[in-house]
Amino acid sequence: MPAFAPFDVHPVVRESRETLEDREGHGPIETIKFVLQHSDGLETESVIIPMIRADRVTTTLCVSSQVGCAMGCTFCETGQMGLMKSLTAEQIVMQWWVSTYIVGVRPKNIVFMGMGEPTDNLDVVLDSIQILVGHDGGCVPATNITISTVGNPHGIARIGELVNQHGFHKLNLAVSLNAPNDAIRSSIMPVNRAWNMETLRDAIVAFPKFGKGAMCIEYVLIPGVNDAQEHCDEVCEFLKGIRCSLNVIPYNPRRNSPWGAPSEESVLAFIARAIANGQFTKRRGTKGRSQMAACGQLGNEEIRKRKFVGLGVSAESARESTP
Numbered sequence: 243m244p245a246f247a248p249f250d251v252h253p254v255v256r257e258s259r260e261t262l263e264d265r266e267g268h269g270p271i272e273t274i275k276f277v278l279q280h281s282d283g284l285e286t287e288s289v290i291i292p293m294i295r296a297d298r299v300t301t302t303l304c305v306s307s308q309v310g311c312a313m314g315c316t317f318c319e320t321g322q323m324g325l326m327k328s329l330t331a332e333q334i335v336m337q338w339w340v341s342t343y344i345v346g347v348r349p350k351n352i353v354f355m356g357m358g359e360p361t362d363n364l365d366v367v368l369d370s371i372q373i374l375v376g377h378d379g380g381c382v383p384a385t386n387i388t389i390s391t392v393g394n395p396h397g398i399a400r401i402g403e404l405v406n407q408h409g410f411h412k413l414n415l416a417v418s419l420n421a422p423n424d425a426i427r428s429s430i431m432p433v434n435r436a437w438n439m440e441t442l443r444d445a446i447v448a449f450p451k452f453g454k455g456a457m458c459i460e461y462v463l464i465p466g467v468n469d470a471q472e473h474c475d476e477v478c479e480f481l482k483g484i485r486c487s488l489n490v491i492p493y494n495p496r497r498n499s500p501w502g503a504p505s506e507e508s509v510l511a512f513i514a515r516a517i518a519n520g521q522f523t524k525r526r527g528t529k530g531r532s533q534m535a536a537c538g539q540l541g542n543e544e545i546r547k548r549k550f551v552g553l554g555v556s557a558e559s560a561r562e563s564t565p
């Protein structure tokens with residue numbers, strides 16, 4: 243297990259909450275987004291999400307593995323920032339620590355679905371998982387941890403190596419598919435130009451399977467892009483033979499998004515078609531949209547602007563050096 247040095251506690255610089263009345267009678271449920279600031283001024287965003295489970299509400303902590311992201315998915319707020327830095331294991335574990343001891347919510351589950359692509363910072367992500375599951379760390383069972391990837395096959399293979407190790411057999415993998423074919427996927431996810439869907443499928447099929455667990459395939463439903471009934475048929479065909487759950491996520495518009503959120507009818511129609519095709523399908527509940535805390539909405543506009551000033555020549559210094 244990697245050494246776990248005592249860490250500097252970064253301040254929570256912002257916290258926002260969205261309270262919704264749960265329709266199943268659990269009373270008000272709260273989504274909490276909190277922002278930590280590092281000594282370099284950059285920030286990580288994390289979200290505590292309530293999850294309804296039959297008779298009770300549990301919590302999932304969505305952690306970031308990077309500030310910004312290099313993958314450039316066109317529908318994602320974080321992708322618009324570009325990559326600003328990769329986090330250290332300490333900075334990832336810090337998000338769990340702050341949730342538990344500062345915000346006061348000890349999460350049951352941890353998902354690497356916040357800012358960043360985990361396979362782009364994989365050594366560190368795997369180290370942080372060792373700490374989170376450790377008895378002198380977070381004591382979070384591996385079965386309650388999910389790594390979500392955009393579909394880097396080498397990263398998937400390396401996560402598979404960890405899953406093959408004793409104690410990690412039930413670590414979960416989620417893959418963001420988001421498209422029915424290469425043309426559409428390449429247009430919204432540049433990573434598909436490096437590794438197409440066939441390569442991705444091979445990596446998914448080769449991923450080790452233990453017990454009855456099913457891999458999670460995420461599908462952000464974007465109106466007019468990937469939400470047609472024929473698209474659904476193509477997705478189901480692509481997933482045939484893979485034991486997986488198709489998780490349909492109604493699109494949460496990023497800032498300046500060319501697309502809105504899908505209509506309720508189109509979400510229901512897509513899910514109904516997938517089920518009719520024999521595909522096990524779930525809907526991801528929409529939480530935190532009003533506070534830019536929902537899936538695909540993390541990212542700070544101010545910091546994004548700062549990056550471009552930092553990388554180039556500021557307007558002021560340009561004026562000063564102009565003869």
Ligand code: SF4
Pocket residue numbers: 311312313314315318319320321322356357358359392538
């Ligand atoms: S969806 Fe994930 S991989 Fe794509 S840009 Fe956003 S954070 Fe990065």
